[in-house]
Amino acid sequence: MFSSASNWLPQAPFESLHLDWLKTADIEVAILRLDQIDPLISGNKWFKLTEHLKAADQCGAKGIISLGGAHSNHLHALGAAGKRFGFATVGLLRGHAQQTPTVDDLQAFGMQLHWLGYGGYRARHEAGFWEPWLAQYPDLLAVPEGGGGLPGAQGCVQLKALACRQLDALGWSGYDGWWLACGTGTTLAGLVLAEAGEHPVYGALAVPGDHGVAQQVAKIVEEAGVNHSSYELFDASRGGFAKVDPPLLEFIARTEQASGIALEPLYTGKALLALRQQVEAGKFAPGTRLIFIHTGGLQGLRGFNPQA
Template sequence: MLLPPANWLPQAPLEHLHLDWLTSAGIEVAILRLDQIDPLISGNKWFKLVEHLKAADRAGAEGIISLGGAHSNHLHALAAAGKRLGFKTVGLLRGHAQETPTVQDLQAFGMQLHWLGYGGYRARNEPGFWEPWLAQYPQLYAVPEGGGGLSGALGCAAIKEQAQAQLATLGWSDYHGWWLACGTGTTLAGLVLAEAGVHPVYGALAVPEDHGVAPQVESIMQSAGLATAGYELIDASRGGFAKVDPVLLEFIEQTEQASGIPLEPLYTGKALLALKQQVEAGRFAPGTRLIFIHTGGLQGRRGFSASR
């Protein structure tokens, strides 16, 4: 069994986000703290993994093989889950061998690593990519980069339930939409599936538009047999994935001081700054209530800070 005990369900607190630029615009935002669900298996990554683990169990697999980079939140959560729940994990990494805090954790958690170089990693979406790896590890179940695909999205649909169950504690009876960072679009797709058009989902792109998030979301919707309405993608990449600038870093520092909520510059920090820009541009009417998802990823801050 790869799955945790049935009574192990990580819970994310939903709390008011008090910031001056929201108050002055008359906008209410509640932040769903996925960064607090678990010390290691943090953020949206657990939700993206859970349906993959169920599929691996059904297939009789002994563990998971997946892909990511040297700061990958997905591989970090996967390796931590493997160590905690006792299943084997193998990571196929982008680029050449390097030491980062994340890589050190992967090794400490018992994940076996293979570095693919950059050309080898680019081949991950080509037909036949998985064949030699599954021949080498026939007892493992292959999970896409970032825990993506329909299975990853279906796991993320549970995020809506966690938020809705806590609305009354905020004094809310309803809300007007979701706002979150997008890397692959899997979490956004899960929320779109769960909402089925009732509330819009706004995705702040942490990657440039040419990284294919929109086609990936559409592919998941088609796999689920649903239309692709109900969401909007907004460019928040600030020039590229992992691109940061003084404005972003200053915004993160000020927001952390004002709210006490830790952010990172690759996903959640960019998403919240993009929301501020949209609010100041008059995108949302006074009285709008939004749920902002803190997708975690704080472990990746360590290597980022060390490289600056």
């Protein structure tokens, strides 16, 4: 069951992004549409899961237990994969029991849910957190929140090949760097591993700097033994995770109308606005070609009520 899942190789459309502010600056951006790889197993979440699924197969596990919130894109992708490929899934959720469109889906996928409260969820990084859960579910493999860690990053290494084999279709002979939203830094770390210093990777932080993304990326890169790396992080959180404001929402609405590409305000919307700010500040020379990753997350919009 895990082998058929981990060997599934989704395809993602790769297309030029035509926006006035890019044209003015003579910057080319192509967007890798991970939001389009599958109706349910969407975005970068699948790539972060693949190496964890291989580990589960190797250790003889019968399923996966992981963590997330009531709108979690990670748990949604995990639950959908479990239902499709036939392995058990358990979700440990932040807060108290509530029904959201995501939770409804998780239940329909057959995921067993446990609500930890807020204090119980904060304890997820403490030593011994997993012991009672693995005693209750001894046949499951524990996967970090968001599918993170070195295995999650290693699964994202393949994103480079996914984009590069489509460069010719855009008329590109090469590119100058990557730009993407960062929640845990796992996907960015995977691209850093893939590039090994060949091209820079730029991460737009969807969470405040004190969430430890920089430390997490550095830890993964060190653990992987990569001697050459080039990446840079920018604050795009706009005051906190899930914090939005009228300028951000207006930017998203204008961009969606101009491009026909759906964005969400927690990750891709913030990342693209941060890119515009850096382009207009002169960060990139005319003629620069960047690959922007659409990390998905659109399913979470169903329960999103912006408090702008």
